[in-house]
Amino acid sequence: MTTTTRTAPPHPPATLPSGQRRSRRAAAGRVTAVVGAVLLIGTPYLSWAYGRAALDDMTYTGGPSGLQFFSLIGGVVLLVLLLAPFRARVNGNGGARAAAIGATAYLVVIMASIALELGGLVNVDPGGWLALAGAVLALVGTLVLPAGPTPTLQRVRSPRWLQILGIVAAMAGVLFAAAYGLGQDDGGAFIAFAVFLGAAVYVTHASGLLGWLGAAAARNRQVLVLSAFVVAFAFPFTQHGSDANMSIASQVLIFAATAMGLNIVVGLAGLLDLGYVAFLGAGAFTAATLSTSAFATINWHPPFLVVVLISGAISATLGLIIGSPTLRVSGDYLAIVTLAFGEIFRITMNNLDGQDGPNLTHGSNGIPGIPNLNVLGFDFGQPHAILGVTIGRFSNYYWLMLLVIGLIILVFGNLNHSRIGRGWVAIREDEKAAEAMGVNVFGLKLLAFAGGAFLAGVAGAVKAHQDVSVTPDQYVFMESAFLVAGIVLGGMGTVGGVVVGASILKLLPEKLRFFQDYRLLMFGILLVVMMRIRPEGLMPDQRRQLEFHDEDEDMVPSPAGAQAVTGPRIQRREHR
Incomplete structure (x- = not known):
């Protein structure tokens, strides 16, 4: 078995x-x-x-x-x-x-x-x-x-x-x-x-x-x-007397100062201005015609501080002239009108050549030979040594623009946190609601246009002396477009965002000259990417950041930063 x-x-x-x-x-x-x-x-x-x-x-x-x-x-x-x-x-x-x-x-x-x-x-x-x-x-x-x-x-x-x-x-x-x-x-x-x-x-x-x-x-x-x-003040000491780099840096500051003026119009009041570079050009041409250049057409040469005020006042007057009949429209219509104003300014400067009009700007030749500034005996065109470092003419203009930007930041900050600033924000958010609440919509719009134009005129007065010459071809539509792009890229309604955005858009073309033929394509791609991943900008205002991310849990304002929010309080939706 x-x-x-x-x-x-x-x-x-x-x-x-x-x-x-x-x-x-x-x-x-x-x-x-x-x-x-x-x-x-x-x-x-x-x-x-x-x-x-x-x-x-x-x-x-x-x-x-x-x-x-x-x-x-x-x-x-x-x-x-x-x-x-x-x-x-x-x-x-x-x-x-x-x-x-x-x-x-x-x-x-x-x-x-x-x-x-x-x-x-x-x-x-x-x-x-x-x-x-x-x-x-x-x-x-x-x-x-x-x-x-x-x-x-x-x-x-x-x-x-x-x-x-x-x-x-x-x-x-x-x-x-x-x-x-x-x-x-x-x-x-x-x-x-x-x-x-x-x-x-x-x-x-x-x-x-x-x-x-x-x-x-x-x-x-x-x-x-x-x-x-x-x-910012110490930056020239890192360049070892390089005029090329300091020229770029001073142009960045002029561009940033101009963008801060536009930020009042676009960032605070919500008015799309595509001809803003005309106000910068008005300030530059005013300073050029009042300078001691052999090609200046006005035989009056006041001190530079007076020239700055006159340049700002003329630009502000142009802002009032263009704003009074056009600010009753908004949106795309306002953008088209301001774009046309920018082109009209450039064509007018070309026609002031003594043939088609009075000889104020020498037409397309512009006003060359503008001398360097001399304020209280200090010649901005002469290099000098500080702490063993050679400081050239562009460093002098760079420091001057730092002072101008400091004053602009002071004005912008006070306006932003005042009743006027809150009125601008209300107009930007809902113009009809602001008007129903008693806000003087037209008056505040006009003030935004005039105030932004004044700041651009001040920057233009410095730019004329730094560039040595002023021609109409310097103030074309693309410059206005870059200014608007800088504000959108950095963050509308903020000071730091405007400086960052203006620096990026001014610095990139200087350093990427081999990419010059595709510059507009690069800017377009950059803005499209920004609108997709960070529509509020690189350094946004906290109010606008909450508007774009009102459902994000990590966007609750911190106790330290909550006091910086001004204007209408934004209530977030709670998810339970």
Whole structure:
């Protein structure tokens, strides 16, 4: 009798719980990201490019160039966010993912620039490919990490001295960024540095550091304003007497001062003006005709302070003349009328040549040979040395425009927080409702036009002396369009946003001359992207930010910043 042995069926393979699988996946991703960060730290000491003509000479081994050093900084920040014990408070996973995305974008731009400037990817040395591989590894590793909690750094109650130290450090970073960016003559290097700055802002936002700085700035506004002006005043000392860079910087300030005047019209009152550059031109032509130039057509040469007031008054008068019959229309109709006014001004200046009209501007030739300013014996055209640094004529005009912008900021801030400013905001939000509540709509509109035009005329008076000559072709429609674009890009109704937007739109064409044929395409793409991801602008007014994000939980005004909101209170919808 045979017996059969029955064997038990094999047990099915044990499976790990989902929590353990996620934990192992996160551990593997963290290790991968750490390896990528180590590569980003080490590869800058290798050669990235075969030839020295690419970017800022990345051919050295053992000595990183400036752009390579930024990759090292990115690797260090990524490593800290991955391994630091306080990463839960700053959402280390989200910050690390942002750092990896920024590093990948930065390295892609670097590799593309080397290939374009040297004639192919074959000119990228192994060090460059290793750096790109490190960025990709870091990106892959951080993508599998859990999202992590919302960063709480902005809610940390820090001592006031630490807040002031953070503001000072941020302003010092702005000074370095401005000095380094203006010093880049290579277009690819400038684009790469711009990408690095964008990545840095992205990382600080994702980690909560930007929110903490915003809260610190709201609690220490006086320190912020003082630090900003100290940094702006110190900027010429970083240029080692370079007239080329200071010329760009002074033009940026003139553009920003003009945009602040337009910000009253567009940002506060909500009136779309597409011919605003005419007021800048009116101030410039007034200053030119009253100057001591051999081509000046008016035999009266008052002091410059008087010329500034006359230039502003004439521009404001033009604002009243164009505003009185046209401000009863709004929207697209007002935009068309103001656009036509800008073209009429340019054509009129061309016709004041002694043949088609009185000889005031010499027609298309304009008024050249405008002498440098001489205020109280100080000649703005003469270079001088301060602390061993040569300060040229453009630095002198730069400091003059700083004073002008300071006065404009004082006027703008007081108007914004006054009954007049609240009336402008009410008109912008709902003109019919404002009129029903007793707001003098037409009078406030006219005041906005005249006030903005006066500020543009003041900026034009300085611009005439800095540019040495004034011609009608300098004041075309595209300049008005760039002014409006700068306000929209930076943030309507704010001072900082206008300065940032005007700086970007004025600086980019100067540094990207190789992209000149596609400049309008670049601006259009930039504005479309902004309207999609941040319609309120880079540095928006808190009121407008709430309007665009009234359903976001993280947009609740902080106690420190709530007092800055003026005008009609905005009630957010609560979701329970």
